[in-house]
Amino acid sequence: MQASITTSPAAPRGRRLLAQLGRPAAGLVVLLVFYILIVAAFSLLSPYFLSLGNLSTIGTNMAFIGLMAAAGTPLIIAGGLDLSVAAVAGLAGVVVALLAALGLNIWVACLAALGAGALLGAVNGLIVTRLGLNAFIVTLATMSIVSGLAMVLTGGLSQPLFIPAFNWLGSGRVFGIPFPVLLTFLVFLAFWVVLARTPFGRHVFATGGNPEASALLGVPVRRVQMTLYVLSGLSGAMAGIILAAMLGAAAPNAAGQHLLTIVAAIILGGTSLFGGRGSIWGTLVAVLILGTLANGLTLLNVSSFWQDVTRGAVLLLAVGLDQLRVRLKA
Amino acid sequence: MSSPDRGAVASARLLIEAVSKAFGGVPVLREVDLEAGPGEIVALLGANGAGKSTLMKILSGIYAADAGRILVDGKAVSIRSPQDAIAAGIRLLPQEISVHPDLTVAENIAIAALPSRRRLGVPFLSRREIAAQARALLDRLGLSEIAADRRMGSLGLPQQRIVEIARALVGKARILIMDEPTAALAEAEAEALFRVLDQLKAEGVTILYISHYLDEVFRLSDRVVVLRDGRIAGSFRTAETSPDEVLTAMLGAMAGELFPRKAAPGRPGDVVLAVDALSLPGWIADASFVLRRGEILGAFGLLGAGAEKVGRALYGAEPGARFAARLAGRPFKPASPREAIAAGFGFVAAERKREGLVAGLTVRENTTLPFLGRFVRSGFVERRHESEVTSNWIRTLSVRTSGPEQEIRFLSGGNQQKICLARWLVGDPKVLVLEEPTRGVDLGARREIYAEIRRLADAGLAVLLVSGDAEETAGLCDRTLVFREGRIAAEFGGETGPRDLLRMAAGHDDAPAAAGRRSAPQPPSLQTGAPL
Known part of the structure; x- marks a missing residue:
């Protein structure tokens, strides 16, 4: 009996393909291919899908989600998590509406909302980094507190916000591009530059990859995480303002339902929930995929209940494929 | 090695015949033969990349061999998965404790x-x-x-x-493979482990023992088998060989002195770091010492005796530490590693995986992390500059890597450790603390690391070596502080041997040092330390 004899049948070409798939950039390419495929599929199935009007609808619908996902990506890369971000968005809209109703200048009201968002982010950050509590539990709790407060302040009712200059933030266009889309793209661009090119960005990856070693190597681990929580709170407030401007009203629970989409986009984009690994462009493409999927299925008259099912299935598929890729590499 | 004769086959518990394995066309094992009888402890030695771990992984079913046979108790076994290995009575104890x-x-x-x-x-x-x-x-x-x-x-x-x-x-484990089982243990603690191995041996369990510590190998094994470049480079009866002979087989052309020469006698260098009354509750009490330019100072002690915390206490990594110190004449009291680095302190941590490496980052990113600020121009990190500096250190320290962009987790322990050292040389620290700089590092890389440490000291760096390895401390240090129960029990010069250090660290033969601390170390038996 011959023991333990195997051959190596893998053809060189197959091996080269595997090596390519193992590269970090490959995840992004796979996502882009998937995105192109669903765009192609929907444009075949629905003539209206590829129209300029519809594309800008997808853009504006996803912009405020993208804002929060953009800030959430480096936070998760650094080993953090902010489940309260969508609740902060709801509260920010409410703050703007209530302060404006009190006769305050609308832009001052917006600044106050941004300040509130940053403050809530700082509270999350302080509890997580100073008390060393688990980010999932802390931000789950603050999510509940913040969305509860938004309800308390409004009695659960939508607050109208019709101020043309303010509503422009939601519906205005710059060079034909909807302002929310432009803003979100610029925020992604800024986060990419910061992550890829600055020492802070390097510290984000180091902090998430191994906080203990990073601290011993002089990386200001807590300050990095703290900064990212504040940025996350700020992005929530920004998203809330944009959403209120789009809707012409501040609904206390307007953004809460999108939390799952935000987290799903970050993970779909290839960011590891365990930290240390992730890509900001991956998140952007994932946001586009999820937005396109929702929009295309709506055009095809698929009920929103089935859309939830589809979104979950896509997430599972993407995460499964990514794991496969990582394992092939090892 | 020729094929064993019939009689040997009959008595062999484990027989490996002409096992080969290649990865991507590169042969890692070439027709390896190995034999181990019941109740025999066979030490497997070899430099990094010699094929030890590949052979272990084939035996434990993690890899499949490309060719060759494996026989257990005279019967050929097919090992294609860890379950097959367990069914054949083969168990692997990996290097990292997993409980x-x-x-x-x-x-x-x-x-x-x-x-x-x-x-x-x-x-x-x-x-x-x-x-x-x-x-x-x-x-x-x-x-x-x-x-x-x-x-x-x-x-x-x-x-x-x-x-x-x-x-x-x-179950019925007949063959136990142990990969560096003492890597995380202090010398005295290892003794308890050795007694267990002696017991298993008496029961007829066959043990394949991988270690970088020659004294352990000579204390424990019946035979020593040396792998080099995927081939068996030597097979010796332990009683009939010497560390020198084994080293020569392992290193081949590289064979030579493991440790570099000591600092030249003469005028001692200026005091760089003066520490007064260092204490860390539960660990260190009132330790005062100086560290001079150009010297390698050892801090040695059994686990729990306090030596292992000296470096990190000074580095600002132990919040409870109290001391008064002057670094290059200025008061030195860092509240965090970050402040210590800014003051000219470098630190290589003992637990490389947990405390030293950011696994997902590249060699380049790991190298430049402590002094990233030096690579920043107008707010942006200059990657090209990082790459140049990293490539330079890869060459200087002969790090085996595909390049600065390889993820550091794919490097071997010795090469990772070289990067952990190199990252401090990117800046120019005045003091460098090295904790267990060669733990889990093969002999070839050890020699290179020792030589580099000495070169750095010669260039004016003050090195504090914190090590639980008496051989290493005695071989490398110009002066050694021996810690016992949190205090400096004695100071030795560069000519002291490992036995004197151990004897002092353990106190008198019947009084174990540091009893009642985290663990109660036994007094070490003063075994045949390899006189390297």
Whole structure:
């Protein structure tokens, strides 16, 4: 009996393909291919899908989600998590509406909302980094507190916000591009530059990859995480303002339902929930995929209940494929 | 090596015949033959990349061999998965301790096949059987002092290691493969482990023992087999060979002195770091010393004696540390590693994986992390500059890597350690603390690292070497502080041998140092240390 004899049948070409798939950039390419495929599929199935009007609808619908996902990506890369971000968005809209109703200048009201968002982010950050509590539990709790407060302040009712200059933030266009889309793209661009090119960005990856070693190597681990929580709170407030401007009203629970989409986009984009690994462009493409999927299925008259099912299935598929890729590499 | 004769086949517990393995066309093992009898401890030595771990992984079913046969008790076995290996009676104990700290000792031992009893068709755990099985195994290993119902995490490292061995013995383990089992243990603690191995040997269990520590190998093994470049480079009866002979076989052309020469005698360098009354509650009490330019100062002690915390206390990594110190004439009291680095302090941590590496980052990113600021121009990191500097260190320290962009986790231990050293040389620290700089590092890389440390000291760096390895401390240091029960018990010069250090660290033969601390180390038996 011959023991333990195997051959190596893998053809060189197959091996080269595997090596390519193992590269970090490959995840992004796979996502882009998937995105192109669903765009192609929907444009075949629905003539209206590829129209300029519809594309800008997808853009504006996803912009405020993208804002929060953009800030959430480096936070998760650094080993953090902010489940309260969508609740902060709801509260920010409410703050703007209530302060404006009190006769305050609308832009001052917006600044106050941004300040509130940053403050809530700082509270999350302080509890997580100073008390060393688990980010999932802390931000789950603050999510509940913040969305509860938004309800308390409004009695659960939508607050109208019709101020043309303010509503422009939601519906205005710059060079034909909807302002929310432009803003979100610029925020992604800024986060990419910061992550890829600055020492802070390097510290984000180091902090998430191994906080203990990073601290011993002089990386200001807590300050990095703290900064990212504040940025996350700020992005929530920004998203809330944009959403209120789009809707012409501040609904206390307007953004809460999108939390799952935000987290799903970050993970779909290839960011590891365990930290240390992730890509900001991956998140952007994932946001586009999820937005396109929702929009295309709506055009095809698929009920929103089935859309939830589809979104979950896509997430599972993407995460499964990514794991496969990582394992092939090892 | 020629094929063993018939008689040997009959008596061999494990027989490996012409096993070969290649990765991507690169041969890693070339027709390796190995034989081990019942109750024999065979030490497997070899530099990094010699093929040791590949051979172990083939035996334990993680890789499949490309060619060759493996026979257990004269019968050919096909090992294609870890389950096959276990069925053949082969168990692997990996280098890293892996236990469930929140389960009891007994549950840890029984975890693979929990004894259960069906009631109404539902399996219930049988706590009594779990406990009885654990008790029997622990008693068999002569470990009546370990209570089976204790939480695993409350045991010391050496005892956890021993419980792991007990776990491997569940079922009928006939061949035990141990990869660097003492890597995380202090010398004295390893002795408890060795007694267990002697016991297993007496019971006829065959042990393949991988270690970088020659003194261990000579203390334990019956035979020494040396791998080099995927081939058997030598096979010796331990009683009939010498460390020199083994080293020559391992290193081939590289053979030579392991340690560089000591600092030239003459005028001692200026004091760079003066530490007054360093204390860390529970670890160090009132330790004062100076560190000079150009010298390698050792801090040596048994585990728990305080030496292991000296470097990190000064580095600002121990919040409870109190001391007054001057670094290059200026008061030095860092509140964090960040401040210590800014003041000119460098630190290579003992636990490389946990405290030294950011696994997902590249070699380049790991190299530049502490001094990233030096690579920043107008707010942006200059990658090209980083790459140049990293490539330069890769060449200088002959780091085996595909380049600065390789993820550091794919490098071998020795090469990772070289990067951990190089990252401090990117800046120019005045003081460098090295904790266990060669733990889990093969001999070839060890020699290179020692030479580099000496070169740095010659260039004016003040080095504090914190090591639990007496051989290393005696071989490398110009001066050594021996710690006992948190205090500096003695200071030795560069000519002191490892035995004197150990003797001082252990106190008198009947008075174990640091008793009642994290663990109670036994006085080390002063074995045949390899006089390298």
